[in-house]
Amino acid sequence: MKRMFAALLLGLFVAAPAFAVNKDNVGCGLGSMLMQEKEGLVWEIMATTTNGTSGNQTFGISSGTLGCEKPAKLAVREQLDRFVADNMDALAVDIAMGEGETLGTLAELALVEEGRKADFFAALQMNFDQIYPDGGINSVQVVDQITSVLERI
Known part of the structure; x- marks a missing residue:
């Protein structure tokens, strides 16, 4: 089971550059700022995870910082x-x-x-x-x- 997970993860890292997806997918926040020069699915997932789990996207939206626009x-x-x-x-x-x-x-x-x-x-x-x-x-x-x-x- 562990080997299968490791193989899947390795496959994502190797194949990620082939999936240069629009940066708008991840929204604004610290993750987007840190990963802005990176391309690929893995980087977008990391940016999205960082934005969503650390609560910084909410701060960015309410303060108009971190690449977010204040409503x-x-x-x-x-x-x-x-x-x-x-x-x-x-x-x-x-x-x-x-x-x-x-x-x-x-x-x-x-x-x-x-x-x-x-x-x-x-x-x-x-x-x-x-x-x-x-x-x-x-x-x-x-x-x-x-x-x-x-x-x-």
């Missing part, structure tokens, strides 16, 4: 979280009025199309009490509420 929605959410945290009071005033520079910046960060901005502003203003229910709300909760309103318009 647009995640990047937008991070920008919104940071902006709202830095502008809680000014944003509350602008939402209450249904206009303002802070609200305009929020719309741009949320990727609201130009033709939908007026509806976005009006929807936020109508839902002000939901977005800012009390003085104890934090910025993450505000973004959650704003996102909820944005999904409905």
Whole structure:
């Protein structure tokens, strides 16, 4: 049994160069970075295994590193979280009025199309009490509420 496994493994290493497969098969991650100049099935399997078992592919996707792209929605959410945290009071005033520079910046960060901005502003203003229910709300909760309103318009 051991000899059969060894023979199969040896056969893969010898035949691997004949299987130059598209590098897109393995995805992004540390394994892909380490094996990027290698060709063949065995190298792709090693890259895939490294990407999948060490958890680095998840890190790469969420951080936009290791040859991975960060999902647009995640990047937008991070920008919104940071902006709202830095502008809680000014944003509350602008939402209450249904206009303002802070609200305009929020719309741009949320990727609201130009033709939908007026509806976005009006929807936020109508839902002000939901977005800012009390003085104890934090910025993450505000973004959650704003996102909820944005999904409905």
